[in-house]
């Protein structure tokens with residue numbers, strides 16, 4: 344499976360407020376990378392930019408031609424939507440079928456198998472609004488399974504889920520890595536990152552380190568990220584230049 348993502352001097356902002364500055368590097372095909380950094384470091388903005396959902400101020404992102412799947416932060420999603428679990432899983436087919444092609448039996452079977460794989464067999468007709476946070480996250484992983492993309496971006500995938508759910512979902516992440524997919528996950532649990540993620544990008548709006556996890560998360564790099572975060576000015580213009 345291919346799936347390299349190359350960033351060339353990427354700068355991102357929100358309404359002229361800085362989010363990510365001059366980031367260059369590569370998520371190699373088949374790599375498993377954590378993005379870590381303080382709150383407000385630009386991690387979510389970067390994932391969205393990689394997925395093509397946030398415009399670039401400067402620079403370039405080279406992505407594979409194939410599909411990129413994004414798991415958004417759970418808190419960013421509206422769960423009051425009146426839709427059943429199977430329909431959410433079926434949405435994973437959308438990028439291939441488009442809005443107007445009918446869903447066939449094979450696609451339905453794939454969605455049902457995905458629900459089973461995440462421990463939600465028997466939930467097909469349940470409205471999403473009735474799910475616990477952990478069950479909902481399992482459902483979003485089922486949708487990722489259906490999407491079957493070579494590049495998978497996960498924004499805080501284990502937030503607000505219990506240990507058993509996190510372990511089950513982590514198993515899927517390992518499987519995706521074993522299948523040669525490129526997986527990038529925003530995470531705050533550094534012990535988990537050290538245990539499971541060979542590569543790490545430490546971001547504090549500016550890139551602090553990008554490479555092997557042990558080295559990227561060394562004490563000096565973590566201190567630098569913390570000091571950068573303490574100095575952030577919410578009103579600063581991108582790159583610290585006068586607007």
Ligand SMILES: Nc1ncnc2c1ncn2[C@@H]1O[C@H](COP(=O)(O)OP(=O)(O)OP(=O)(O)O)[C@@H](O)[C@H]1O
Pocket residue numbers: 357358360361362380381382383384385386387388389
């Ligand atoms: N929709 C928005 N409008 C304006 N500013 C935004 C918006 N989204 C994010 N920002 C700002 O951009 C900066 C980067 O935010 P982002 O959510 O990418 O950081 P993060 O590293 O994912 O943070 P966290 O760990 O808290 O989720 C922050 O200063 C944030 O306040």
